[in-house]
Amino acid sequence: MKKIVRLISAVICFFQLNVQAEEPKEYTFAINSAVTPLLHAAFINETIKTVERSVAPAKLKVLYVELPELERLIENHQTDFFISTAATIRRYQDLGARDVLTASSPFSKNPNRSEGSLFIVKEGRSDINSISDLKDKRAAAGRPTAFGMYLAAMGEIAADGYDPKTFFKSTQFYGLNRDQIIKDVLDGKADVGILRACYLEDAVNRKVVTTDQLKFINLKNDPEHICLHSTRLYPNWSFGSNPSVPPAVLSAVAAGLIAQKPVGIGLYWSVASDFTAIDNLLKSLQLGSYQRFSKEWFWQRIIEYRFWVLGTLAAFALLLIHSFIVSRTVNIRTQELKESLKRESQSFHEAQEAHRRLMKMQRAAVVGQISSLIAHELNQPLAGIKLYARTLQRAKDSGTLTEDKLGTALAEIRTDADLAAAIVERVRSYAKGARSERVSSEVSELVNKAVREFKRQSGERVEVKLTQAQPVHVIVNPLEFELVIINLLRNAAQALQELGVSNPKVDLTIRRSDNSAMITIEDNGHIEKETIAKLSEPTNSTKADGLGLGLQIVRSIIENHGGKISFSQATSGGLRVEIRLPVQEETK
Template structure:
């Protein structure tokens, strides 16, 4: 039944389900029995089985693996990481029991009623085994450790004509029961099975697996191709734009470097010109200062020479000396005033303006 339900999202539908005299309800005929060695006092609940070695049928087997993993998921564990390792033996259920009894496996997973069959065949003494998570026997006469699910089912694909579905369904239901009393019936409740598939992330609830990706690729191939083409165009456009921006940036950097070099050269030339101008101004100012100071200094020199000659000739009088010293002091004041005006100009101070007669100045 799990196979039919796992592919219901692609149109597979259940037609009939096997029903047996061991179960009162065809909706509750399938399950698993979890066994451990009776000597293992440390193994009593599902929690105790975490990290242990297991033996089971197949990874896709419902009663001999999946149903038991549903109970692991109910206990709050990740089924894919629950056991440290699992040995799969297909339909060789006796090998599963043997591994548990010999200690090769800590826990075994059997399909419902497989234990009773082994006991009838005298393969195992049930007292040597202990059963984990045992459920009440209200719905099924065989021991089971899990919830119960619909039994073997036959499903139809969406391509099968409705007339064929009806004919096959009617033919199967009217078949005579087998020697064990198994016959075809109709299951009406798949709630527990859907809950199990959801917990195990299987079938319609399967996401991000290889099968899921394959189905998505097949169903949305044209959309994915279009999206891929758009993405390729976008990547190409982005690459071309980045190259263009890179080239423009390189050109701009070269231009800026050239402009900066030109600016530095102009700055250096301007600094040289300013130095030359300052040198010229200094020369002019120096000449003007020398010219202005030369007159009072020359006068002072002449007056001093005149006093020296008068003293040597014995003609120097007190009145003459006083007159010459006053003239020398006036020339010294003139030189001092020139120096003060130059200093004020150098400091940027305004010396003030005066109104003078041009004739007197000349």
Template sequence: MKPFILISLIAVELLCAPVAFAEVKAHPPLVFVINSAVNPLLNQAFVNETIETIRRNVYPRRLEVKYAELPEIEEMMEKKTADFYLATSSTVRRFQDIGLRDMVTASSPFSKDPNKSEGSLIIVNAGRKDLNTIDDLKGKKAAAGRVTAFGMYLAAMGEVAKAGYNPQQFFSGTSFYGLDRDKIIEDVLTGKADVGILRICYLEDAVNRKVVDPTRLKFINLQPEDEHICLHSTALYPNWSIGSSPNLPAAYVSAVTAALIHQKPTALGIHWSVASDYTELDTLLRALNLGAYQRFSRLWFGRMLHEYKYVLLGAGAMLLLLLTYTYLVSKLVERRTRQLRVSLERENKTFQEAKAANERLLRMQRAGVVGQVSGLIAHELNQPLASIKLYARALQRASEAGTLTEAKMKEVLEEMRADADMASAIVDRVRQYAKGRDSGRQTLALSELAAKSIREFNRQTGSESGIVTCFNSRAIVYVNALEIELCIVNLLRNASEALTKQNIKHPKITVSIFEDAKRAELRICDNGNLSEEKLSLFNEPTQSDKSSGLGLGLQIVRGIVENHGGKISFSRNNVGGLSVLITLPLHEANHGKKAAENAHTNR
């Protein structure tokens, strides 16, 4: 009976063996990826024992072990092509948002707490007196492991961020050497790099291997050694960890985790435990925008693009339209500005030409005034010169007769000097006027100026023409006497010549003066025959009915009157002749007196 049972069991086992083999063959091996940089922090004996522990607890599944460098491990974590990962806690933590989970964390005798076992040491050449703090490292050249290596770079960048700097712009340049860590120390000693970043405890390993004399190095931002026996410049973070892929069945995760925790410590005391505090590590990843924080930023941006694509397209279109409108407006403004500039330049050129023409006209006008004043000056100078001549002749006769006394000579010479001063004053007055200087205005009665002008006109014409005057007011004005006299004489001459030319049998010129509350009026009328055509000529700025002279007589008169704040107008009177009206502002004192008289009359 017993042999039969034994044979039956063997037969059953033989029949089931192909089925079990088929089941194992149907499931691919589990992959355990180990970071090549695991040594020297975790020694090879501890790693080998860990491999065997995992292999025993996934049986009958096979376990495939692979060593890889950090970039390849990160790619495998991203694609979930492995099942177990042995790497730094920061590497596992960076992929937690896509399903990776830390199972156990290494605990070593170098640190009292597995939560505080990993960090960086910042080294500089001992001869660099200028490098003492993290602030001093700004803008310097650095040497490190990899851009994503935790102890060989990221932990140190966390201290840079804590100091208030942007880690991506802190160093002027960084050389990355991967696993060739001794090259970092070499660059610092030779001066190729100003600063080096080493993983915690690597310096002590290099000293044991006789790679470097620690006295040749200086350490930046050195931290207290009460929590870790190795020198470090940064905060401390959880130790190396084993992480699991989300594709790994929970039974394997539970079995492996329990087995690793109960794995016997090595002779150095290294064993697996559980990390409980990732606060400092998460803060670092957030500050450096790594892992979940980096992917969240990308996802957030992508989600925004997807959810608000029409809004963004509309905003982009509006922005494009705004930019186009701004461009077109700027071009239009530029063109208008250019046109305005050309117009202003043309206007300025026209203004300058008009100014130059006006200055030429004023010079011609002044020349004409000076020429016409010459007759008046000759008459004014005649009196002092004639007196001087008479006094000189009297002195000569007295000298010849022997009756010239010293007192008489002194008296005559005083008279001659006074007449000479008078002549000099007259000449200086004309010279000042010719040079454009103010020859002086004074308060005068317009009736007195008109009477003097009539006498001068009679003297120049050599006859006592029958000019009728009607002075109803003295009309006090503030004027240049010489200029106003010239105006009146000029107008009288024009009227007289016009009457002579027209062969008027009984020529008549009337000069009248009136005033109202604000102005004085001087009117000169003749009894000639004035046509509408000739009347229009008087209103042309440079026209004259005279065939001789400069042709600027009336223009000169108009300029003088307007310079005194007055106006001149031409019209035909009730007998068909020309009527010239000159209005001048009354002097202020006379104006006030007139207003007072009007007020008294009203009472």
């Protein structure tokens, strides 16, 4: 397998050599000077040689820098390659930094779980036994942005529900002088020290301290990691790159490092597959890309660019002064306009009040119109009730009253009474200004019901023929719609009777035209065009008794449903009434 990797690396290097032969370049390789002792010096030296071979014939400039300088180089794209903690690289990923490979060591079997922190206190501190006991204590650590020597520990504190910024009473940072952290804890200058995982073992090996001098807080048990640690484990130190590196060069470097044999204590480069833990830690601590969009970062930028900010504010202040002067001038010159608008507003309110009074009068007029219709509509059900009551009385007097006759008569009386009650309730709703309840209805069902009711009420021998091309649904109040059809049928029947038509007939047609339901009512009588014109006038009646006023109510009901009604002469010479109603929108 390694032979195949070396072969691929050689091929990539060959093409890279051809590219660089045309345009030689120098690459910068910055290494965090805190890399040892976790990563052995021999491993770092071998890594430098591998990178040099991979970028040849271009030169490689190697820099050992402390963490603050490395962060500056990465942020400003002044280094092409770098070795640092995985957290440092992830902090700048939104600026183009990429973690290419991760170091694997014998201390941890999983490169995804290698880095962490260790809390140490002096042996004998019985008052400190958990993370909560560290609250308001004095701490000693590496750097504010050092991962193992500080940030991983702060992540553990945040995970326990504390604010890392205010958790410790004070924190002393020692940079690369990490042994001083241990010394401060032993001397009592610090209550707690924060060390990178595996640094304690190195210090014990160098005889800086013995384990019986210290006490360890919040120890974690992880069979894949042999070093003492108090926090979650994160990916190991990594090899990263900036966008300045061409893809071919980066591929050659990555292939060379993967093919590099284990060095020293068994260190080698591999691929880490899970940086979720680091990303979550950076989010909880508001670092990296999360810090760059935080309030703290905002105020830092304000201070950094204070002269530009002050200049902008001064220009804005001048603009405000200018705006104030202009506004004052405009206010003086528009005073008359404001007074005019005030008068216009008063006129508007007066118009609204007049409109309200007009609507009230209009409602009263409509109620009056409906009252006229009621006198007409209630006549039939009341007459039916009287008829059946008189029939029952006669049957009783004659001794011919049976249970069947009684049940039939009572059912008819109940039907007429229900119809009369519904008509009265509808008028009461109009008088109160209530909106009629409307439901989805199939037109032919309502028309058939109205025809049956018309025949039951009138008893007139008029043939009513219903034709429907296809089912059509509308949103209407069923009672109002039925009253419309009954009223129009009754008008047609009365007109045919007055004309003495020998074979009175009314044709009802239902069809759909675009987005409208068309209901057409034609009779086979005869009507003059002048009479048709009068029917379109809301206050005119064609009958001496005034029952033609029902057409105005019909028109009002249809228009309230968003429809239209029109009158014309049929081809047979009779009256043709056409009703248009919007069809119900189909739900998909």
